[in-house]
Amino acid sequence: MQVQLFVQSLLWELFTKGASTPETRPSEEAPVPSATVLQGPISEMKAMPWNWTCLLSHLLMVGMGSSTLLPRQPPPPSPKRSFVTFRGEPAEGFNHLVVDERTGHIYLGAVNRIYKLSSDLKVLVTHQTGPDEDNPKCYPPRIVQTCNEPLTTTNNVNKMLLIDYKENRLIACGSLYQGICKLLRLEDLFKLGEPFHKKEHYLSGVNESGSVFGVIVSYNNLDDKLFIATAVDGKPEYFPTISSRKLTKNSEADGMFAYVFHDEFVASMIKIPSDTFTVIPDFDIYYVYGFSSGNFVYFLTLQPEMVSPPGSTTKEQVYTSKLVRLCKEDTAFNSYVEVPIGCERSGVEYRLLQAAYLSKAGAVLARTLGVRPEDDLLFTVFSKGQKRKMKSLDESALCIFILKQINDRIKERLQSCYRGEGTLDLAWLKVKDIPCSSALLTIDDNFCGLDMNAPLGVSEMVRGIPVFTEDRDRMTSVIAYVYKNHSLAFVGTKSGKLKKVSEPHTSFGRKTSHS
Numbered sequence: 001m002q003v004q005l006f007v008q009s010l011l012w013e014l015f016t017k018g019a020s021t022p023e024t025r026p027s028e029e030a031p032v033p034s035a036t037v038l039q040g041p042i043s044e045m046k047a048m049p050w051n052w053t054c055l056l057s058h059l060l061m062v063g064m065g066s067s068t069l070l071p072r073q074p075p076p077p078s079p080k081r082s083f084v085t086f087r088g089e090p091a092e093g094f095n096h097l098v099v100d101e102r103t104g105h106i107y108l109g110a111v112n113r114i115y116k117l118s119s120d121l122k123v124l125v126t127h128q129t130g131p132d133e134d135n136p137k138c139y140p141p142r143i144v145q146t147c148n149e150p151l152t153t154t155n156n157v158n159k160m161l162l163i164d165y166k167e168n169r170l171i172a173c174g175s176l177y178q179g180i181c182k183l184l185r186l187e188d189l190f191k192l193g194e195p196f197h198k199k200e201h202y203l204s205g206v207n208e209s210g211s212v213f214g215v216i217v218s219y220n221n222l223d224d225k226l227f228i229a230t231a232v233d234g235k236p237e238y239f240p241t242i243s244s245r246k247l248t249k250n251s252e253a254d255g256m257f258a259y260v261f262h263d264e265f266v267a268s269m270i271k272i273p274s275d276t277f278t279v280i281p282d283f284d285i286y287y288v289y290g291f292s293s294g295n296f297v298y299f300l301t302l303q304p305e306m307v308s309p310p311g312s313t314t315k316e317q318v319y320t321s322k323l324v325r326l327c328k329e330d331t332a333f334n335s336y337v338e339v340p341i342g343c344e345r346s347g348v349e350y351r352l353l354q355a356a357y358l359s360k361a362g363a364v365l366a367r368t369l370g371v372r373p374e375d376d377l378l379f380t381v382f383s384k385g386q387k388r389k390m391k392s393l394d395e396s397a398l399c400i401f402i403l404k405q406i407n408d409r410i411k412e413r414l415q416s417c418y419r420g421e422g423t424l425d426l427a428w429l430k431v432k433d434i435p436c437s438s439a440l441l442t443i444d445d446n447f448c449g450l451d452m453n454a455p456l457g458v459s460e461m462v463r464g465i466p467v468f469t470e471d472r473d474r475m476t477s478v479i480a481y482v483y484k485n486h487s488l489a490f491v492g493t494k495s496g497k498l499k500k501v502s503e504p505h506t507s508f509g510r511k512t513s514h515s
Contacts, residue, residue, distance in 0.1 A: 130156025
């Protein structure tokens with residue numbers, strides 16, 4: 001299906017996917033904010049940063065403008081808005097989009113291609129990445145050694161697209177050859193390197209429906225780190241589900257993508273144990289979003305788990321949304337903690353994470369939430385229920401998490417575990433319950449774990465604050481921004497609509513639509 005990119009869609013990254021805890025609720029149910037709806041043939045989207053000035057001006061005029069009616073005359077028809085569009089090849093789909101914050105240039109990861117576009121969507125450079133002869137069973141990939149599996153012409157689906165600002169290069173990882181990545185010069189997409197001869201160079205063997213997410217951690221005088229989180233698609237022996245890798249200055253260096261630390265017993269990674277698959281044969285972790293804040297790196301995930309329905313002794317598989325946190329400087333991953341997250345409004349549970357975005361609170365919303373304007377908020381979209389991942393319902397909710405409250409909950413859990421209370425509560429990683437061990441030490445906000453009581457799970461869910469719900473047109477993406485001290489969120493929907501959600505002023509739940 002042909003995909004169109006609007007100028008307005010520079011807000012988004014397109015994609016084809018297809019412990020007792022104080023609840024983080026306000027003192028009363030949050031009001032439904034006002035919303036503006038823009039319609040257009042937009043595919044499902046993941047949010048991404050962008051220079052907002054021109055776009056916000058346009059959206060705010062759309063959201064706040066009004067028509068003057070002449071006496072005894074019908075209102076004039078809504079003017080047709082023209083959009084600048086970019087169309088790719090008929091058979092290809094767009095997977096990821098990143099924008100260079102310094103130049104406004106757009107880098108678009110597609111099937112078999114990487115595009116560099118100007119800010120007005122003119123093609124500047126195209127770099128072809130596929131198709132090529134391949135077989136997903138070839139490990140190592142056939143470009144390293146001969147493969148006895150039958151080879152077929154295979155598309156290269158872009159799985160990850162990141163800008164490495166320090167070295168002025170683009171990291172583009174695809175689905176071919178077990179997830180090999182190219183490092184391309186930002187200026188002209190010239191290939192600077194394509195490491196492939198070591199097993200560390202294969203970042204992900206997921207199929208086209210899998211998930212990969214990367215977060216770059218930068219340093220002034222040292223090589224940067226790349227935290228990679230990926231579904232493993234039944235290949236846990238080949239791929240860690242989460243790891244930290246070296247980003248060397250030289251794009252062709254032998255150490256590119258090597259684990260930050262690796263010895264005989266410890267490495268900067270976590271693998272899914274084979275025992276996990278005896279309990280849940282199709283177990284995997286799907287990564288929806290990732291970011292860094294303060295001393296930590298975070299990933300938001302969907303994970304299957306076995307639960308017993310109320311009144312039943314048998315277990316069934318459902319999907320749970322969880323936040324994963326790691327210390328940036330933890331080379332042994334002893335700081336790994338995961339927390340279940342969800343949202344509830346009017347007795348309806350929203351548990352299946354669809355999208356997320358990190359933003360600041362802004363002065364107005366900060367007063368409402370009792371936080372500082374510069375505090376981090378996590379804007380999330382959940383769909384209703386807790387069923388199997390591929391059966392997301394159309395009912396969805398936009399919810400806000402205060403990141404400090406999540407971190408406070410993690411600190412409480414760490415403190416209780418180091419007092420010897422409870423178990424590690426991480427069923428997929430520790431198939432049997434392992435009791436927490438007592439140790440006398442001070443655990444502050446920046447505690448990064450020891451080689452005991454790790455990795456650690458929080459058992460009870462942290463609940464977000466619901467601010468907007470949609471019953472018929474499932475929200476699939478979100479981005480947020482502070483404009484003149486007000487916090488604005490933009491959500492994309494399953495049918496291709498864009499909705500602007502802002503703080504209500506004099507009334508709640510007002511909604512105006514534009515097409």
